[in-house]
Amino acid sequence: MTDARYDRAPGDISISAEAKERTLSDVGIYTIGLALAVILTATSFWVANTSLLWAPGIPLGLVVLAIAQMGVHLIFFLHITTGPDNTNNVLALAFGVLIVTVVVAGSLAIMTNLNDGMMPAELMNLHMQH
Amino acid sequence: MNIAVAVDDVRREALPSASEAGPAPKRIVVAYGFWIFLLSDIVMFSALFAAYAVLVRATAGGPAGAQLFNQVSVAIETACLLVSTYTCGMMSLAVNARRRAATYFFAVVTFVLGAAFLYLEVREFADMIARGATPQRSAFLSAFFTLVGCHGLHVAAGLAWLAVMMAQVAVRGFRASVERRLLCFALFWHALDIVWVWLFTVVYLMGVRP
Numbered sequence: 001m002t003d004a005r006y007d008r009a010p011g012d013i014s015i016s017a018e019a020k021e022r023t024l025s026d027v028g029i030y031t032i033g034l035a036l037a038v039i040l041t042a043t044s045f046w047v048a049n050t051s052l053l054w055a056p057g058i059p060l061g062l063v064v065l066a067i068a069q070m071g072v073h074l075i076f077f078l079h080i081t082t083g084p085d086n087t088n089n090v091l092a093l094a095f096g097v098l099i100v101t102v103v104v105a106g107s108l109a110i111m112t113n114l115n116d117g118m119m120p121a122e123l124m125n126l127h128m129q130h
Numbered sequence: 131m132n133i134a135v136a137v138d139d140v141r142r143e144a145l146p147s148a149s150e151a152g153p154a155p156k157r158i159v160v161a162y163g164f165w166i167f168l169l170s171d172i173v174m175f176s177a178l179f180a181a182y183a184v185l186v187r188a189t190a191g192g193p194a195g196a197q198l199f200n201q202v203s204v205a206i207e208t209a210c211l212l213v214s215t216y217t218c219g220m221m222s223l224a225v226n227a228r229r230r231a232a233t234y235f236f237a238v239v240t241f242v243l244g245a246a247f248l249y250l251e252v253r254e255f256a257d258m259i260a261r262g263a264t265p266q267r268s269a270f271l272s273a274f275f276t277l278v279g280c281h282g283l284h285v286a287a288g289l290a291w292l293a294v295m296m297a298q299v300a301v302r303g304f305r306a307s308v309e310r311r312l313l314c315f316a317l318f319w320h321a322l323d324i325v326w327v328w329l330f331t332v333v334y335l336m337g338v339r340p
Contacts, residue, residue: 006151006154006155006158007154007158007162008158009157009158009160009161009162009313010161010162010164010165010317011161011165011222011313011316011317011320012157012158012161012313013222013223013226026223026226027220027223030216030219030220030223031216033216033219034212034213034215034216037212038212041208041212041327041330044330044331044335045201045205045335047335048201048335048336048338049201049338059336062331062335062336063331065331066327066328066331066332069327070324070327070328073215073320073323073324073327074324077215077216077219077320077323078317078320078321088162089162089165092162092165092166092169093165093169095169096169096170096172096173099173099176100172100173100176103173103176103177103180104176104179104180104183106180107177107180107181107183107184108180108183108184111184
């Protein structure tokens with residue numbers, strides 16, 4: 001630990017004093033992350049192929065599993081924490097997530113709306129003949 | 131309990147804050163800059179994802195995802211990339227501990243798994259093109275090849291980067307500059323796996339459903 005409280009570099013596993021207080025080894029953190037990611041991935045593949053679940057809810061379930069796995073990767077592999085030395089990293093990530101949400105949700109909402117507003121193909125053909 | 135918190139605060143306040151101590155070390159500045167780049171890269175991927183989601187039904191009478199995607203192949207690709215992310219993390223720990231042999235070992239495992247992923251993906255693309263499902267066939271296939279191909283290109287770039295980094299470790303050793311690049315590489319590789327999580331969820335698992 002240096003003599004100042006610097007931020008932590010993104011992706012850097014803690015080399016500060018708190019690392020010595022941790023009961024879990026660095027390898028243990030990655031291994032837990034791998035185990036959780038494997039469980040979530042296997043669940044995703046099962047959910048996509050099973051007939052036990054209510055079919056219209058499956059895409060939503062898959063999205064929830066993907067968000068959970070993204071969280072596992074961020075915490076166990078990229079070592080993003082809520083600590084004060086991580087504030088800048090988290091703020092940058094939050095801004096990225098905001099832009100991604102705006103781009104994806106906005107595109108889908110606009111295109112769905114345009115599709116709904118479009119004349120059906122048969123009517124369009126009829127219209128073009130006159 | 132309150133006393134414990136107070137004592138903790140005193141210990142923390144005793145240290146000068148980062149702004150008083152001058153600029154942050156280069157390792158933090160470099161990694162943070164690379165973090166910003168990765169987030170911008172993910173924003174680019176989000177645009178490709180949005181395009182794919184909008185065009186997924188636009189098959190123009192051609193084959194749809196359910197006829198094209200092979201889930202077994204996707205599962206193996208996912209396993210390759212996930213385990214390679216784990217071995218990349220092990221490589222980071224070996225670098226932090228300055229253990230050269232372990233660094234090489236985990237770098238080789240990471241490289242082999244990444245190359246296996248890429249091989250499976252290229253084979254899948256070749257198989258689709260042989261069956262007439264080329265990028266020109268429909269808007270859906272254009273979007274599919276752009277999105278998945280862009281991720282594949284990133285993986286290929288990552289493999290080249292990893293090979294260069296191992297050469298640098300061999301020639302220059304664990305210098306501060308080499309360590310910073312290795313940290314950035316690990317960030318890059320983990321971020322690629324996050325993108326792949328969304329790829330196999332949105333493209334392959336949602337795509338095989340009618």
